Amino acid sequence: MAGASTSLHGQRILLCVCGGIAAYKAAELVRRLRDAGAQVRVAMTDSALHFVSAATFQAVSGEPVRTTLWDPGAEAAMGHIELARWATRVVVAPATANTLAKLAHGFADNLVTTLCLATTAPLTVCPAMNHRMWLHPATQANLALLRERGAQVVGPEDGPLAEGESGPGRLAEPTAIVAALPA
Ligand SMILES: Cc1cc2nc3c(=O)[nH]c(=O)nc-3n(C[C@H](O)[C@H](O)[C@H](O)COP(=O)(O)O)c2cc1C
Numbered sequence: 001m002a003g004a005s006t007s008l009h010g011q012r013i014l015l016c017v018c019g020g021i022a023a024y025k026a027a028e029l030v031r032r033l034r035d036a037g038a039q040v041r042v043a044m045t046d047s048a049l050h051f052v053s054a055a056t057f058q059a060v061s062g063e064p065v066r067t068t069l070w071d072p073g074a075e076a077a078m079g080h081i082e083l084a085r086w087a088t089r090v091v092v093a094p095a096t097a098n099t100l101a102k103l104a105h106g107f108a109d110n111l112v113t114t115l116c117l118a119t120t121a122p123l124t125v126c127p128a129m130n131h132r133m134w135l136h137p138a139t140q141a142n143l144a145l146l147r148e149r150g151a152q153v154v155g156p157e158d159g160p161l162a163e164g165e166s167g168p169g170r171l172a173e174p175t176a177i178v179a180a181l182p183a
Pocket residue numbers: 017018019020021022045046047048095096097098099128129130133
């Protein structure tokens with residue numbers, strides 16, 4: 001099995017989940033990351049919450065899940081900065097076209113983009129979207145910028161997409177994402 005031999009022991013992975021159909025696969029990714037030995041905390045965008053609940057990620061990660069920058073309890077101690085410092089790697093999966101654009105241009109307008117800007121941990125993005133969104137020159141230019149800055153890009157894979165079409169845009173399989181992460 002692709003990810004089974006990857007050891008992520010000692011790694012603290014901040015998984016940022018964005019609002020794409022593949023958000024449900026991020027729950028399996030949490031399981032696979034933990035199986036590989038990583039500690040995982042999850043942050044979600046507002047759009048991600050339309051696809052899967054925070055309770056799912058809390059259950060699979062065994063950790064509280066952050067869904068907003070504006071959480072008075074967590075932010076009394078600047079929780080987002082704490083979380084950004086805690087991470088030894090940030091993985092954005094699924095990474096939407098929207099969030100990729102924001103990350104490429106240094107936006108910090110929600111919890112996920114703020115965490116990504118506030119951390120010095122290496123960044124892995126796992127794009128997932130409609131193939132036309134993926135092939136759009138704007139998305140490709142954003143990806144090129146992120147790559148230039150050292151971000152690791154895993155996927156997307158080619159194949160059937162949620163809309164009944166086919167092409168590049170499927171989220172890489174959770175096992176393939178785990179296998180791609182540096183030990
Ligand atoms: C049903 C549905 C499915 C969507 N799937 C995707 C997707 O797979 N990838 C993507 O980039 N955007 C997708 N979108 C659009 C995003 O949800 C939208 O751009 C949103 O602003 C993303 O916000 P976020 O990047 O903050 O999570 C979808 C929208 C809807 C309504």
